[in-house]
Amino acid sequence: MSSNQALFERAQQVIPGGVNSPVRAFRAVGGTPRFIARGEGAYIYDAEGRRYIDYIGSWGPMILGHGHPAVLEAVLAAAREGFSFGAPTEREIELAEEILKLVPSMEQVRLVSSGTEATMSAIRLARGATGRSKFIKFEGCYHGHTDSLLVKAGSGLATFGNPTSAGVPAEVAQHTVVLEYNNLAQLEEAFALHGRELACVIIEPIAGNMNFVRAALPFVKRLRELCSEHGALLVFDEVMTGFRVGLHSAQGHYASLIPGFKPDISVFGKVIGGGMPLAAFGASREIMKHLAPLGGVYQAGTLSGNPVATACGLATLREIQKPGFFTELAAKTRRLVDGLKAVAAQNGVPFSADSEGGMFGFFLLPELPQNYQTVMGTDKDRFNRFFHGMLDRGVYLAPALYEAGFVSAALSEADLQATLDAAREALR
Numbered sequence: 001m002s003s004n005q006a007l008f009e010r011a012q013q014v015i016p017g018g019v020n021s022p023v024r025a026f027r028a029v030g031g032t033p034r035f036i037a038r039g040e041g042a043y044i045y046d047a048e049g050r051r052y053i054d055y056i057g058s059w060g061p062m063i064l065g066h067g068h069p070a071v072l073e074a075v076l077a078a079a080r081e082g083f084s085f086g087a088p089t090e091r092e093i094e095l096a097e098e099i100l101k102l103v104p105s106m107e108q109v110r111l112v113s114s115g116t117e118a119t120m121s122a123i124r125l126a127r128g129a130t131g132r133s134k135f136i137k138f139e140g141c142y143h144g145h146t147d148s149l150l151v152k153a154g155s156g157l158a159t160f161g162n163p164t165s166a167g168v169p170a171e172v173a174q175h176t177v178v179l180e181y182n183n184l185a186q187l188e189e190a191f192a193l194h195g196r197e198l199a200c201v202i203i204e205p206i207a208g209n210m211n212f213v214r215a216a217l218p219f220v221k222r223l224r225e226l227c228s229e230h231g232a233l234l235v236f237d238e239v240m241t242g243f244r245v246g247l248h249s250a251q252g253h254y255a256s257l258i259p260g261f262k263p264d265i266s267v268f269g270k271v272i273g274g275g276m277p278l279a280a281f282g283a284s285r286e287i288m289k290h291l292a293p294l295g296g297v298y299q300a301g302t303l304s305g306n307p308v309a310t311a312c313g314l315a316t317l318r319e320i321q322k323p324g325f326f327t328e329l330a331a332k333t334r335r336l337v338d339g340l341k342a343v344a345a346q347n348g349v350p351f352s353a354d355s356e357g358g359m360f361g362f363f364l365l366p367e368l369p370q371n372y373q374t375v376m377g378t379d380k381d382r383f384n385r386f387f388h389g390m391l392d393r394g395v396y397l398a399p400a401l402y403e404a405g406f407v408s409a410a411l412s413e414a415d416l417q418a419t420l421d422a423a424r425e426a427l428r
């Protein structure tokens with residue numbers, strides 16, 4: 001059995017950084033990434049046979065845990081019928097109907113293969129539907145790696161964003177206005193400056209790419225009002241929060257607090273594919289009619305609505321609708337978070353944490369941060385020691401202080417207790 005280190009060295013010969021997605025390389029936390037051989041329920045096993053309690057779950061998709069029997073059976077049955085046809089199938093209709101049943105703000109949905117593709121398409125749709133080019137995003141939110149979204153704040157609101165990545169032309173970044181998350185004053189000013197030119201505002205309603213930062217209620221309320229007043233579309237990027245923070249996603253949570261609230265375009269991924277490559281974006285018929293082949297906004301994909309991926313997604317969505325699923329998952333996640341806070345307090349370590357449904361975050365800070373700057377003010381070395389302290393004790397947390405954590409339905413009370421025992425030692 002090759003060791004993680006041997007595999008990592010071999011991988012780096014043929015794959016940049018040895019990984020197919022940067023965060024997996026452990027560069028933020030240091031050390032050797034674990035090469036995973038298999039998953040089972042709440043656990044993943046590395047190439048050396050070591051077992052970890054999995055709090056990443058593929059960065060959100062594995063809400064049922066690994067190898068759920070009903071999902072596995074659905075995938076195997078679909079695979080036997082064929083992997084991909086490049087032609088419409090009934091199961092795409094079934095999945096679309098299931099998603100629309102659970103997301104009343106959408107009347108139609110288009111399936112794609114990744115969250116990046118879904119947000120990229122949502123931005124193009126907003127631009128095509130409004131005839132405008134500019135849009136707002138927020139610092140600390142990640143919406144995938146399409147050019148116009150790899151942009152950081154400009155020097156001021158009047159100036160437009162600057163690329164965060166090489167290879168993104170300044171001309172592309174100039175249409176992106178980047179504001180501070182939860183900053184009402186900046187939001188008002190940006191709309192005063194650019195309101196009539198804004199195609200949309202895209203936001204993670206609970207920012208899982210800043211670990212776990214909630215959009216404040218007054219902020220969301222005002223954002224909705226300003227978008228409506230100026231004819232800009234509100235895009236909820238629920239790739240991470242969708243069907244993860246609750247059966248009706250983050251938009252359902254906000255609609256329960258702000259009567260009648262709904263975004264104009266919603267983006268999903270991760271959970272709706274159950275671990276297979278599948279994402280989606282949707283809106284009213286009025287907006288979706290702009291999409292090819294009906295309208296002038298082109299969007300396409302060889303594997304969009306893939307028959308095996310839709311089987312995986314559909315089986316997953318059916319399981320999470322079972323009575324009590326989210327009540328139990330949310331309570332379990334809350335017990336984890338409360339337990340971690342208690343253990344940190346007993347060891348005198350500044351620690352704040354929060355959770356919604358099966359998604360959680362924690363910070364080695366006394367208070368929950370409200371924006372990116374505060375999150376990045378965390379003591380990185382301390383986080384990294386905690387991360388490795390937990391990893392060495394068989395608990396796999398997100399290998400970066402700006403990433404969220406995820407609890408699967410397969411997590412047992414014993415796993416929870418083992419996690420808290422590991423945290424007690426690691427924090428000490």
Ligand code: KE4
Pocket residue numbers: 021022023024059114115116117119142143144145204208209237238239240269270279403
């Ligand atoms: P993908 O293209 O990675 O499927 O989705 C992009 C995306 C869009 N929107 C949100 C809110 C997301 O969180 C993501 C992807 N999330 C990261 C985790 N922070 C995926 C992990 C990775 O990049 O390897």
